[in-house]
Amino acid sequence: MTPTLNRPEALAGRVVAAAAPSSCFDRELFLRGVKRLEQAGAPVRVPEEVYARRGFLAGSDEQRASALVRAWEDPDAGAVWCARGGYGSLRILPLLDFERMASAPRLMAGFSDVTALFSVLCGRLRVPAIHAPVATALGKMEQAHAAEAAGALVRLLSGEPPLPLRADPPLTLRPGKAEGRLLGGNLATLCSLCGTPFFPDLAGCVLFLEDHREAPYRIDRMLAQLRLSGLLSGVTGVALGGFSDCGPPDQVEQVLADALSPLEVPVAGGFPAGHGKRNLPFALGVPVSLDADAGVITFLESPTA
Amino acid sequence: MTPTLNRPEALAGRVVAAAAPSSCFDRELFLRGVKRLEQAGAPVRVPEEVYARRGFLAGSDEQRASALVRAWEDPDAGAVWCARGGYGSLRILPLLDFERMASAPRLMAGFSDVTALFSVLCGRLRVPAIHAPVATALGKMEQAHAAEAAGALVRLLSGEPPLPLRADPPLTLRPGKAEGRLLGGNLATLCSLCGTPFFPDLAGCVLFLEDHREAPYRIDRMLAQLRLSGLLSGVTGVALGGFSDCGPPDQVEQVLADALSPLEVPVAGGFPAGHGKRNLPFALGVPVSLDADAGVITFLESPTA
Numbered sequence: 001m002t003p004t005l006n007r008p009e010a011l012a013g014r015v016v017a018a019a020a021p022s023s024c025f026d027r028e029l030f031l032r033g034v035k036r037l038e039q040a041g042a043p044v045r046v047p048e049e050v051y052a053r054r055g056f057l058a059g060s061d062e063q064r065a066s067a068l069v070r071a072w073e074d075p076d077a078g079a080v081w082c083a084r085g086g087y088g089s090l091r092i093l094p095l096l097d098f099e100r101m102a103s104a105p106r107l108m109a110g111f112s113d114v115t116a117l118f119s120v121l122c123g124r125l126r127v128p129a130i131h132a133p134v135a136t137a138l139g140k141m142e143q144a145h146a147a148e149a150a151g152a153l154v155r156l157l158s159g160e161p162p163l164p165l166r167a168d169p170p171l172t173l174r175p176g177k178a179e180g181r182l183l184g185g186n187l188a189t190l191c192s193l194c195g196t197p198f199f200p201d202l203a204g205c206v207l208f209l210e211d212h213r214e215a216p217y218r219i220d221r222m223l224a225q226l227r228l229s230g231l232l233s234g235v236t237g238v239a240l241g242g243f244s245d246c247g248p249p250d251q252v253e254q255v256l257a258d259a260l261s262p263l264e265v266p267v268a269g270g271f272p273a274g275h276g277k278r279n280l281p282f283a284l285g286v287p288v289s290l291d292a293d294a295g296v297i298t299f300l301e302s303p304t305a
Numbered sequence: 306m307t308p309t310l311n312r313p314e315a316l317a318g319r320v321v322a323a324a325a326p327s328s329c330f331d332r333e334l335f336l337r338g339v340k341r342l343e344q345a346g347a348p349v350r351v352p353e354e355v356y357a358r359r360g361f362l363a364g365s366d367e368q369r370a371s372a373l374v375r376a377w378e379d380p381d382a383g384a385v386w387c388a389r390g391g392y393g394s395l396r397i398l399p400l401l402d403f404e405r406m407a408s409a410p411r412l413m414a415g416f417s418d419v420t421a422l423f424s425v426l427c428g429r430l431r432v433p434a435i436h437a438p439v440a441t442a443l444g445k446m447e448q449a450h451a452a453e454a455a456g457a458l459v460r461l462l463s464g465e466p467p468l469p470l471r472a473d474p475p476l477t478l479r480p481g482k483a484e485g486r487l488l489g490g491n492l493a494t495l496c497s498l499c500g501t502p503f504f505p506d507l508a509g510c511v512l513f514l515e516d517h518r519e520a521p522y523r524i525d526r527m528l529a530q531l532r533l534s535g536l537l538s539g540v541t542g543v544a545l546g547g548f549s550d551c552g553p554p555d556q557v558e559q560v561l562a563d564a565l566s567p568l569e570v571p572v573a574g575g576f577p578a579g580h581g582k583r584n585l586p587f588a589l590g591v592p593v594s595l596d597a598d599a600g601v602i603t604f605l606e607s608p609t610a
Contacts (some may be wrong), residue, residue: 023522055556055559055560056521056522086522087522087523087525087526090526090529090530090533091525091529093533094533192526192527192529192530193530194499194500194530194534195499195500195504195530195531195533195534195536196530196533196534197533198533199500216361217328217361217391217392218392220392220396221392221395221497222497224395224396224497225395225497225498225499225500225501226500228395228398228399228500228501228502228503229499229500229501231500251360254360255360
């Protein structure tokens with residue numbers, strides 16, 4: 001066990017508290033996602049404040065930040081689950097007292113825009129988290145995929161040992177094996193932290209990336225920016241999830257391969273996580289072993305204490 | 306006159322050399338733009354290498370970088386004019402010998418993706434440039450707007466004193482007056498430099514921003530990133546060009562006003578420059594006076610020696 005991880009406790013019969021740090025959302029879709037997680041075995045507490053709205057955001061920055069902290073510190077809750085991604089986490093980063101949050105670590109689940117929060121939580125504070133569908137995404141999924149994702153999320157929240165994540169199908173962009181803490185998430189959200197004090201230290205880490213509706217030139221631009229900023233040096237390997245609706249898959253694949261090859265580390269694509277049909281939950285912030293030939297991420301430690 | 310500016314000479318009867326540092330482009334559209342500039346009085350030299358192509362780029366990074374330097378150093382040319390924006394300038398920044406380029410300054414014209422080059426040229430090297438339609442953009446414009454833009458570009462290339470740029474109609478987001486060197490350009494391109502060594506020092510500068518097809522949340526995200534990176538501190542005023550096809554104009558305006566208000570400097574919108582119907586050429590890198598109440602940018606010095 002890496003002594004430097006600040007592991008939260010598993011759910012252990014407590015509720016999951018919903019929080020909305022990002023965009024406002026469709027209530028019906030959200031509640032369908034909540035129902036699906038509950039059917040999979042985790043009761044969800046939905047504070048009325050998640051329904052706040054201000055423009056495209058789920059309330060003002062102050063509202064979203066304080067609601068997130070309330071969910072985090074809810075004594076009845078064993079985890080925090082984000083309602084929707086979209087955009088907005090970046091705006092509340094300067095308002096959050098991360099040291100205080102780290103002093104009572106919680107297991108947080110979400111993806112996409114939530115990457116901004118994970119970057120500080122998993123990166124700087126070394127509190128592991130769960131990369132998983134947000135509630136609206138779970139609500140929107142086809143039934144079978146939703147059941148698969150909800151079941152896997154409940155197992156991780158409950159502290160069961162993480163299963164390997166297998167690429168489907170494997171796509172070896174650069175062969176080899178790598179080890180390191182798994183960090184990252186949504187490329188555009190991660191890139192929006194570039195230059196700010198909130199970008200995670202990726203040295204010695206395996207980087208996970210996924211994205212949605214970003215044209216190939218934008219993917220190239222974001223990776224060029226990260227590389228020119230020196231923020232990818234020291235990355236030991238790259239695991240790619242879905243790049244859904246980003247243009248012709250062969251062009252996207254070529255851009256990813258070209259942009260990541262200067263790193264000279266193993267790069268594996270095809271992991272069923274992101275904005276595509278399948279979005280399998282997995283642990284962020286924990287040490288993993290990436291096998292880019294077989295297309296497998298093996299989790300070497302549990303995200304929970 | 307500010308002694309620290311490194312002014313290029315005006316055209317003085319020489320040709321304009323075309324260069325393609327960014328995306329590949331439609332030859333017909335490009336040649337229509339070239340013809341329009343020639344009809345306005347500036348002969349254009351088109352090296353065959355601008356037609357190179359590699360994926361979505363106008364040739365490999367090495368090709369585009371060396372072709373740009375050849376146009377820059379062409380003894381028969383008095384200015385360099387970019388063929389198209391799109392994407393690609395960022396990729397060649399590490400390949401360019403900017404000190405060498407600054408030792409023989411040239412007047413460069415373009416916009417959009419060319420913002421990446423301007424950020425180093427006008428920002429770090431203090432070589433003024435012209436924010437103006439690239440050739441394909443001039444080729445695509447309605448005839449009357451193209452004639453207006455081509456005429457203004459030829460006048461600036463020829464060293465005529467810059468005329469004020471007037472907002473049409475003025476949109477005062479924060480009243481007041483500001484002075485400083487005018488820097489900036491396309492918001493997304495500028496933002497792609499955030500964190501890299503190529504972002505310009507904006508302290509004491511008036512910042513010009515425009516963009517195209519960026520949803521309000523993306524505009525907000527980019528401005529939040531720049532602000533959180535500390536790169537906007539010291540900006541004395543902000544002038545906004547077009548934000549075309551970025552969503553409902555009132556929502557875009559609200560996002561811009563909200564995101565820029567923490568700077569506590571004059572902010573004026575409505576300048577006819579960018580990806581909209583009108584794209585009036587103006588000098589970048591020179592001291593200006595911004596009147597956010599009247600919606601006027603007055604150029605205090607000439608971009609040319």
